[in-house]
Amino acid sequence: MMGRHLDRRTLLQLIGGVAVAGVPRMSGAAVESVVIAGGGIIGANLAYRFAKRGASVTVVERTKPASGATANSFAWINSTYSKQPLSYFNLNRLGIEAWQQLDRELPGDLPLRWGGSVEWYGDEARAKAFREEVRHHQGWAYPTHLIDDAALRALEPHVEPGRVAAAAHAELEGSVDPVRVTELLLERAKSAGARVSYPSAVTGLDERNGKLRAVKTTAGEIEADVLIVACGTDTPRVAALAGVRVPLKESPGVLVHTPPQPRVLERVVLSPVVHMKQKPDGRIVCGSGFGGSPTNDASREAAEQFLSKASQVLPAFARTSIEKVTLGYRPLPQDEFPIIGFPPARRDVYVTVMHSGVTLSPLVAHLAVLEILDGVEAEPLAPYRPARFNT
Ligand SMILES: Cc1cc2nc3c(=O)[nH]c(=O)nc-3n(C[C@H](O)[C@H](O)[C@H](O)COP(=O)(O)OP(=O)(O)OC[C@H]3O[C@@H](n4cnc5c(N)ncnc54)[C@H](O)[C@@H]3O)c2cc1C
Incomplete structure (x- = not known):
């Protein structure tokens, strides 16, 4: 099976x-x-x-x-820790492989970035649970591993992670436009x-x-x-x-999009405050969760407040404007x-x-x-x- x-x-x-x-x-x-x-x-x-x-x-x-x-x-290609049970994890893992295949088939054409994702927590209780999630997925042969603060900073030099109690790099993942x-x-x-x-x-x-x-x-x-x-x-x-x-069932998600920026993010970055990625065209897409925040407040004011908070983690946000705020509905069975x-x-x-x-x-x-x-x-x-x- x-x-x-x-x-x-x-x-x-x-x-x-x-x-x-x-x-x-x-x-x-x-x-x-x-x-x-x-x-x-x-x-x-x-x-x-x-x-x-x-x-x-x-x-x-x-x-x-x-x-x-x-x-x-948000368009993150992943089979990460929420992908449970094993059969669903495997389906998503095959999904990553199918993107790799498509990328080989259309070399250089796809607006796609590999490099994996980094995720971390400062809170000790959440960090403990996260370490277990990482070990659990390693047991399913997922290429992910715990990293320390220095390795995190080396992978994402423009990010200010704050306190890092547990961090991991999931190597296979990517994102598309x-x-x-x-x-x-x-x-x-x-x-x-x-x-x-x-x-x-x-x-x-x-x-x-x-x-x-x-x-x-x-x-x-x-x-x-x-x-x-x-x-x-x-x-x-x-x-x-x-x-x-x-x-x-209904499942709204709000994301904030910036105009094109100089390169400041290398991979999908999942911090306790903001989840973010930079598209091949330089635009940054972010939300309070990778699927977009679970509210349907897509107002400019809420987006500005969110970016101001997120600039603690990515100082570049303090220098960017907002191109658009999107409210999307996931086709969630x-x-x-x-x-x-x-x-x-x-x-x-x-x-x-x-x-x-x-x-x-x-x-x-x-x-x-x-x-x-x-x-x-x-x-x-x-x-x-x-x-x-x-x-
Ligand atoms: C905020 C948010 C974040 C997300 N993050 C991720 C993520 O990080 N990773 C991930 O894998 N997935 C993510 N998703 C989910 C993912 O985006 C969706 O699963 C995917 O886009 C669904 O694609 P689709 O082609 O099925 O649907 P859609 O893109 O909605 O396309 C369906 C199309 O059908 C058309 N249509 C409707 N009725 C008819 C009709 N009668 N006749 C003809 N056409 C019709 C519509 O106009 C529409 O263009 C996210 C979704 C949201 C909203």
């Missing part, structure tokens, strides 16, 4: 798309055409992968690409033959003899063998058109785990909705191709099926 032991060979097979540890699907005609509802980071990765495999692909995006959760994301990467993958998908239609929304399904014939959109009907729903927080409404239940795959009794509608969608997007695209085009059931997705809400 994937959840029990993840060996290197299985990992490479999964990411390389050579084969997959899973069960071949026994029935169903060959799938040649897919409509992807949603042009966020999930839809863009799907479009790229399906087009590369030679499928007929149409992306239908209601507003414009990367205008949903993707536009408001989620909007630019979405636009780039859609361009690559188009070069491989995909069509990207916007603004146009999926409004219904035309079914014949209980099977999808065409997807109805505000711009007309598109014939398709499979509809892939990648509509972020709107997934419940679109999946409901096919009678599929996808329960989400009710039980907080992804919902991915065919619902029971349907092989013509495929759902993909999740938080950590940036980390998981290239992997989900790989696995969706294997499941939809090759008729395989990918074991890493077994715990995340729509069936758990559709019995």
Whole structure:
């Protein structure tokens, strides 16, 4: 089982798309055409992968690409300490590998920074728990290790960490510019033959003899063998058109974005006061938690107060202005785990909705191709099926 032991060979097979540890699907005609509802980071990765495999692909995006959760994301690629249990940790770990694969496939093109993350605590009780979290993830073979104050300062020379009771460097992680990467993958998908239609929304399904014939959109009907729903927080409404239940819960997050700055952050930095990263274009994105603060106060005043506090940790904040403050809503399933795959009794509608969608997007695209085009059931997705809400 994937959840029990993840060996290197299985990992490479999964990411390389050579084969997959899973069960071949026994029935169903060959799938040649897919409509992807949603042009966020999930839809863009799907479009790229399906087009590369030679499928007929149409992306239908209601507003414009990367205008949903993707536009408001911190976009940290990680499988760090909150990724529990082991099966979910492994899924995210495969997500990191899938980004590495994509980076090799499109060398130098992706707006992506590697280098890992650093995290620390000054409070002794939290530091004790953090040391245990690090050891626990080390036991799962995650490349992370405790570091001292001097090593932290060497890794991030522009940061003033204050008191450091426990710190760690998680080496594998990275972050992307989620909007630019979405636009780039859609361009690559188009070069491989995909069509990207916007603004146009999926409004219904035309079914014949209980099977999808065409997807109805505000711009007309598109014939398709499979509809892939990648509509972020709107997934419940679109999946409901096919009678599929996808329960989400509300989860707002506020992030503050600066204009481009000289390089002051080398990696994702998670301090007790501020979580922050610097994009390849020099812009700094920060919040009180990596997912954005759990409030929906996106006012300028609150952002200014926050940056002033955060300048204790990154003095450069005292010299920056605010370019924008974003309020985003995570597509967070009710039980907080992804919902991915065919619902029971349907092989013509495929759902993909999740938080950590940036980390998981290239992997989900790989696995969706294997499941939809090759008729395989990918074991890493077994715990995340729509069936758990559709019995
Ligand atoms: C504050 C915040 C911080 C985050 N931090 C991280 C992080 O650090 N790491 C991480 O991995 N993840 C993070 N996430 C989560 C991540 O951003 C999301 O999981 C991911 O962006 C989801 O992408 P998506 O393509 O599924 O959804 P979206 O980007 O929302 O795209 C869905 C698209 O579907 C379109 N649509 C809706 N209805 C229809 C319709 N009927 N027809 C056609 N199109 C339609 C919408 O217009 C939208 O463009 C964060 C999210 C937030 C909000």
